[in-house]
Amino acid sequence: xxxxTDLLHRRHALALLGGLGACVIAPGAVFAKPGDRVHLxxxxxxxxxxYIGLLSTSEGAGQALQVHASLDVPTRAHGxxxxxxxxxxATARRPGDWLVRWQPDKDSEPQWLWQDGERSFNGHVLASxxxxxxxxxxxxxxxxxxxxxxxxxxTLAKTAExxxxxxxxxxxxxxxxxxxxxxxxxxAPTLIVANGGVPTAPETGRVKRDLGTMDSSLVRxxxxxxxxxxxxxxQDPRLSLRHLAWSPDGTTLGIALQAEHDDAAxxxxxxxxxxxxxxxxxxxxxxxxxxxxxxGYGGSMAATPAGWAVSCPRAHGIAxxxxxxxWQGLVPLPxxxxxxxxxxxxxxxxxxxxxxxxxxAAPLRHPHGRGLQDVRxxxxxxxxxxxxxxxxxxx
Numbered sequence: 050x051x052x053x054t055d056l057l058h059r060r061h062a063l064a065l066l067g068g069l070g071a072c073v074i075a076p077g078a079v080f081a082k083p084g085d086r087v088h089l090x091x092x093x094x095x096x097x098x099x100y101i102g103l104l105s106t107s108e109g110a111g112q113a114l115q116v117h118a119s120l121d122v123p124t125r126a127h128g129x130x131x132x133x134x135x136x137x138x139a140t141a142r143r144p145g146d147w148l149v150r151w152q153p154d155k156d157s158e159p160q161w162l163w164q165d166g167e168r169s170f171n172g173h174v175l176a177s178x179x180x181x182x183x184x185x186x187x188x189x190x191x192x193x194x195x196x197x198x199x200x201x202x203x204t205l206a207k208t209a210e211x212x213x214x215x216x217x218x219x220x221x222x223x224x225x226x227x228x229x230x231x232x233x234x235x236x237a238p239t240l241i242v243a244n245g246g247v248p249t250a251p252e253t254g255r256v257k258r259d260l261g262t263m264d265s266s267l268v269r270x271x272x273x274x275x276x277x278x279x280x281x282x283x284q285d286p287r288l289s290l291r292h293l294a295w296s297p298d299g300t301t302l303g304i305a306l307q308a309e310h311d312d313a314a315x316x317x318x319x320x321x322x323x324x325x326x327x328x329x330x331x332x333x334x335x336x337x338x339x340x341x342x343x344x345g346y347g348g349s350m351a352a353t354p355a356g357w358a359v360s361c362p363r364a365h366g367i368a369x370x371x372x373x374x375x376w377q378g379l380v381p382l383p384x385x386x387x388x389x390x391x392x393x394x395x396x397x398x399x400x401x402x403x404x405x406x407x408x409x410a411a412p413l414r415h416p417h418g419r420g421l422q423d424v425r426x427x428x429x430x431x432x433x434x435x436x437x438x439x440x441x442x443x444x
Contacts, residue, residue: 090137091430092126101139110413116420118153127172132180144169162205173220186218211275215244225299238272243290265290292350308345321347333374351388355408360385387430398426
């Protein structure tokens with residue numbers, strides 16, 4: 050359990066980071082017009098230190114991916130979100146104790162929020178379309194139950210909270226289908242939340258406990274009241290639902306899976322993709338020979354008109370499927386993890402290089418520049434040019 054002394058030490062460390070100019074804009078870097086360059090908000094680790102920042106490159110093979118701006122963070126970051134004003138939100142990997150809002154193109158100090166030990170962040174944050182409200186997945190340290198916490202985007206203060214009706218809640222997205230389309234009689238915006246279902250305890254952090262009691266589920270919640278509108282589970286209780294992405298037409302949700310089977314063979318053979326059509330969940334399998342190398346671990350999740358993509362860092366590649374769920378192939382990329390979509394094109398981050406148009410036969414390779422040497426990118430990155438924000442409903 051985190052003590053008050055631990056919190057003071059962390060806050061002091063942050064104060065030192067701020068005093069040392071933790072927010073660094075790369076020399077000579079300027080914000081280009083949308084379309085001239087690609088900017089990606091990302092998280093990474095280098096030589097035992099952790100960062101969030103903006104990475105940038107020009108489209109086309111051979112163009113180096115460079116650090117455009119960076120911010121030291123106290124522990125490993127996970128999910129990121131870009132607000133309409135260009136500020137970047139990031140939260141610590143679960144069980145996390147910090148959330149930060151940062152303006153990479155301004156000299157203003159980052160805005161930090163620390164948990165008090167009674168709650169932990171679960172690694173993901175989502176914003177309303179106007180950027181005025183935030184939604185985080187969190188866990189109650191005493192009960193282990195997960196919650197959605199609504200926050201004011203300017204103060205980061207809590208304004209409401211609702212149960213996710215599960216444990217280990219992870220990524221959350223706006224529901225493109227909405228409650229009304231399913232006959233629930235409400236036009237209110239709705240949230241989709243993945244309850245990972247993996248039992249842990251505050252005193253042991255990320256250590257998984259009693260996996261036989263796993264209870265992973267997908268839930269739909271009213272974004273104004275938190276009312277439960279639906280809950281779905283897979284037949285295999287050892288498949289943890291983690292990361293989410295909608296198909297380009299918004300009719301199908303893709304979910305990246307992480308297997309938690311005791312038997313190594315069963316774990317290696319497990320699928321890494323499930324699809325949700327609004328009424329039922331189904332798993333999508335890769336060919337057995339391929340699945341053995343994926344080891345049941347799906348990282349980030351994305352969808353383009355070409356199909357689904359699940360990063361598989363343990364297989365050093367990206368598992369690709371058609372939008373109907375047919376296997377397409379494993380795109381090789383050492384330590385592939387973060388995925389993002391720009392204009393229907395998949396960007397994938399790896400070790401030493403990243404890929405543009407990662408789903409085509411000959412992806413465009415972007416070597417990592419000097420500032421990204423020996424860097425390990427974390428699970429997620431997002432486009433930092435406000436792309437996709439307009440489609441999120443206001444709650």
